[in-house]
Amino acid sequence: MKKYIIKRLLWSVVILFIVSFLLYILMRSLPTSYLEQIARQKSQQPGSKSFEEWMQQLEATYGMDKGIVPGFFAWLGKALRGDFGDSWKYTVPVTQKFKEVVGISFIMSFVVMVLEFAISVPLGIIAATKQYSWQDNVISIVALAGISLPTFFTASLLKLVFSVKLQWFDLGGLVGRNYDILSPSGKKMDIALHLILPILTLLIASIGAYMRYIRTNMLEVLNSDYIRTARAKGLSEGRVIYHHAFRNTLITLVTIWGTSLPGLFSGAMITEQLFSIPGIGYTSYQAMISGDIPFSMFYLVFIAVLTLIGNLLTDILYAVVDPRVRID
Known part of the structure; x- marks a missing residue:
């Protein structure tokens, strides 16, 4: 029984890693982007920077300027330490x-x-x-x-x-x-x-x-x-x-x-x-x-x-x- 549970737990870690990576790809590929919404709102303000400039700044601020693979491992490293970041919409952890x-x-x-x-x-x-x-x-x-x-x-x-x-x-x-x-x-x-x-x-x-x-x-x-x-x-x-x-x-x-x-x-x-x-x-x-x-x-x-x-x-x-x- 113990060997079976340990084996299943090890396989679960592998499955969870794969699932997490696929979910990260999916979330990065969503047509709806919170950062785009914010950048569009800020760029429409009088005397503000352009939409592209705001996007570059926001992506750097929120860590979205990295590729999918580096971005995933950056997220995974924080998640393993119990840090899942702040919610962009609700502005709280x-x-x-x-x-x-x-x-x-x-x-x-x-x-x-x-x-x-x-x-x-x-x-x-x-x-x-x-x-x-x-x-x-x-x-x-x-x-x-x-x-x-x-x-x-x-x-x-x-x-x-x-x-x-x-x-x-x-x-x-x-x-x-x-x-x-x-x-x-x-x-x-x-x-x-x-x-x-x-x-x-x-x-x-x-x-x-x-x-x-x-x-x-x-x-x-x-x-x-x-x-x-x-x-x-x-x-x-x-x-x-x-x-x-x-x-x-x-x-x-x-x-x-x-x-x-x-x-x-x-x-x-x-x-x-x-x-x-x-x-x-x-x-x-x-x-x-x-x-x-x-x-x-x-x-x-x-x-x-x-x-x-x-x-x-x-x-x-x-x-x-x-x-x-x-x-x-």
Whole structure:
């Protein structure tokens, strides 16, 4: 096990280096350049230098006057020392801005993940054990609808019903108009109310796939020979399903858990944008479209690290859940 983990970690370092280099090339090749925007604004001021002169000065100031390869290794050297630079758009250190916005995204993603498993696991089991019944049909229709509906459509529909028609929630934002005059507990409640629609949007978009995964795997396990043997021995249906069948569907859940790790910290870029939630997804999107290379690089590399960690944990948990799996 130790040799396997060390081997995977070494390969992860190599993969991360390659991914980081490709991301740096991508960010340097973006059509939107923050420095060009600033240079254009400054060059339009009366008596100012030309656009080309401002570009040369800004590129030298921000370290963009180097080629892609020298520029990447300069960025990498600072990153290895924990210095990811200052955000061009937000004018604060990248890590500081990240800490300010990642919390709200983590809360949203964690609540969604808990609700996903709390709802999809029992419904997936019901759909599998009552195959072709009305319960299975209803669950399957709901799951397919959730998978098929685009996020922007679901968000727009929820806004129309609950914000425009019923006026239960604000259309967007993290806090209401009276936030500043509320008590500490009132402020927390206000933020929680503003997160309900974004959480519902994320839940509807993802829960359907999880229900289908669990249903499909449960059906495969329930048709296995050892399940027939367990029933032939006279074991209760509940013990057969939850003690024998469900335990063998855990590999599916392990895969989902592993792939969910990056999502806990990466935010929901589309949903946060639609509801104007200033989380890490919204902040990163604004940084990318404005050409903020330091913040965008930190965000994308951070997601790459979490993805590699999630994949490693998934492989290790396979061996824990399924004794037949051996890693070396």
